[in-house]
Amino acid sequence: MLVLLTPASIIQAAKLPDLGSSDLIAYNINVEQALGRAFNTALHTQYNLNYDPDVVSYIRKIGHEIVSQIGERRSFKFYVVDDPNINAFAGPNGIIGIHTGLILAAKNEDELAAVIAHEIAHVTQNHLSRGYEKNSKQSNLNTIATLLAAVLIGMYDSSAVYPTLIAGLSLDIEQQLKNSRLHESEADHIGIQLLSQAGYNPHAMGDFFARLAKESQNSASQIPEILRSHPVTERRIAESENRAQLLAVQSSKQPNNYLKLIQLKLKTDKKANEQQRVQNLSKPLACYQKNLHILARQTPFSLAKIECLQTLVKQNPNHPFYTTLLLQILAQHPTIASKATLSALNQSDYLLDLYPNNTAVLLEYTNLLLSLKKDSKVIALLKSYDENQRYTYQVYKKLSEIYASQQQTADAYFFLALAQFNIGNTKKTSYLLKQAKITATPTLKQRIARFEHQNSNLLKTKEISKH
Numbered sequence: 001m002l003v004l005l006t007p008a009s010i011i012q013a014a015k016l017p018d019l020g021s022s023d024l025i026a027y028n029i030n031v032e033q034a035l036g037r038a039f040n041t042a043l044h045t046q047y048n049l050n051y052d053p054d055v056v057s058y059i060r061k062i063g064h065e066i067v068s069q070i071g072e073r074r075s076f077k078f079y080v081v082d083d084p085n086i087n088a089f090a091g092p093n094g095i096i097g098i099h100t101g102l103i104l105a106a107k108n109e110d111e112l113a114a115v116i117a118h119e120i121a122h123v124t125q126n127h128l129s130r131g132y133e134k135n136s137k138q139s140n141l142n143t144i145a146t147l148l149a150a151v152l153i154g155m156y157d158s159s160a161v162y163p164t165l166i167a168g169l170s171l172d173i174e175q176q177l178k179n180s181r182l183h184e185s186e187a188d189h190i191g192i193q194l195l196s197q198a199g200y201n202p203h204a205m206g207d208f209f210a211r212l213a214k215e216s217q218n219s220a221s222q223i224p225e226i227l228r229s230h231p232v233t234e235r236r237i238a239e240s241e242n243r244a245q246l247l248a249v250q251s252s253k254q255p256n257n258y259l260k261l262i263q264l265k266l267k268t269d270k271k272a273n274e275q276q277r278v279q280n281l282s283k284p285l286a287c288y289q290k291n292l293h294i295l296a297r298q299t300p301f302s303l304a305k306i307e308c309l310q311t312l313v314k315q316n317p318n319h320p321f322y323t324t325l326l327l328q329i330l331a332q333h334p335t336i337a338s339k340a341t342l343s344a345l346n347q348s349d350y351l352l353d354l355y356p357n358n359t360a361v362l363l364e365y366t367n368l369l370l371s372l373k374k375d376s377k378v379i380a381l382l383k384s385y386d387e388n389q390r391y392t393y394q395v396y397k398k399l400s401e402i403y404a405s406q407q408q409t410a411d412a413y414f415f416l417a418l419a420q421f422n423i424g425n426t427k428k429t430s431y432l433l434k435q436a437k438i439t440a441t442p443t444l445k446q447r448i449a450r451f452e453h454q455n456s457n458l459l460k461t462k463e464i465s466k467h
C-alpha cells in the first residue's frame, strides 16, 4: 500500500516538529476529533475494510460491551480491516481497527475481547493523542492521518521508495508508535480489568499473546503484526497472568457460537471448492457452513437444502446470525421461496424490535425486501434508524443507492453526504450537499441548510487546528 502525498502536503508535513517528549501537553479534544475524522476518512478510502454486516456488528457488540465498563464518556468506533495479518490498532479519537486475521486467530471470544480491551485501554489512557496533538496543530491533519493509518494497519513499508523527506517523517511516526513498554504495560493492566468487568476471562489476554509468540517462534512465517507493535516478553506475560489471578473469573457470559460462525463466514472464499470445507463441525455449525456455500453459489439452491437453517432460526429466534444468513439466501431466490420468505420477514420484524441498533439485521432485512421490490417500506425502515447512531455509513449509503435507482437525484446526493459525514469526510460532504441543493425540494433544502451549517463548523475546526 502506497502512502499518497501531494507536493503541498509534503511541505506541510516537513514542518512537523520534534515528535517526542509531548506527554505534558494538555489534551485537546478539538484537535483529536479533527484528526480522528481525517483518520476515519483515510481508513475508508485507502484500505480494504470488511463491510460484512455480520462481521462488523459482531466486533462492535464486543467492543461496546467493554466500552460500557468505562465511566467517562469517550467516542469509540470499531472497524474491521480485511487483512490476513494478525493485527489490531487504536487510532486517534477512539477509532479501533481489528484485522480479519486476528479474528481468525482467536481461539474463543475471550481472546478476541482481550485484544479489543487492550486497544480500548490505549484510548482511555490517551497514549496516541499524548504524542500527536501538538504536531496536529501545526501540520496538515490529512497527511498525519494518512501516515498514521499506513503505520497502524501495517501497510507502511519503510524499505519502499518514498521521497527522502517523507521517509524521514514516516520513520519518526513509526518510532513514535512503537508504543513504549510503559504504554503496553498500562494497556494490559487497564485492559484486563475492563475485560473482567465485562464478564470475560481475564486470563485470555496473557494466553493469547503467549500463544501468538510461541506460534511465531515455531513457524518460519512472519512475526504477527500485533507482536511488532506490542512486543511480548516473558515478563509481560507473567504480569498479565498475575493481574488476572487477582481478578475473579466471572462466568456472566452466556456461551455462544458467534465467533465460530463469523470465522466460518470469513473462511468461505467465493472461489473455494467443496474440499476446503472445515471438517468435524457440530450439527449447527455444519448446517451454517453448508448454507454459506449456498449463499456463495457453490452449491445450487433448493428449499430442501435450507431446511436445517430454517429449523435453527425457529429454535434460536434471538440468535442474529442464523436469521441474517437465511435472509441473505432468500434475497437471492425471492420467488422460489415465497412461503419461507414470509416467515423470515416476520422473524426479521421480531429481531429488529429486539436489537434496534443491529445494522446486520436491518441491512439484510432491507435486502430481502428490496428483492421483493418493496422499496418504499425499505426507505421508511432505513430512515427510522436513529441518525444519532455511531454507525450510519452503510445505512445512508443504501438509502442513497435506492434513491439513485429511482432517479431521485437530490435525495441520493443528500444521503450520500450523510454517509460521508459519518466517516469524517467533511470536504466530500460539503461537495455532495451542494449537488443535492441543485434539484432539492424546499423541505429538503431546509434540511440541507441545517446540515451544511453543522458540517462547515467542523471544516472550520480543521482550519483553526492548523494554527
Ligand SMILES: [Zn+2]
Binding pocket: 118, 122, 179, 183, 184, 187, 229, 230
Ligand atoms: Zn498495545
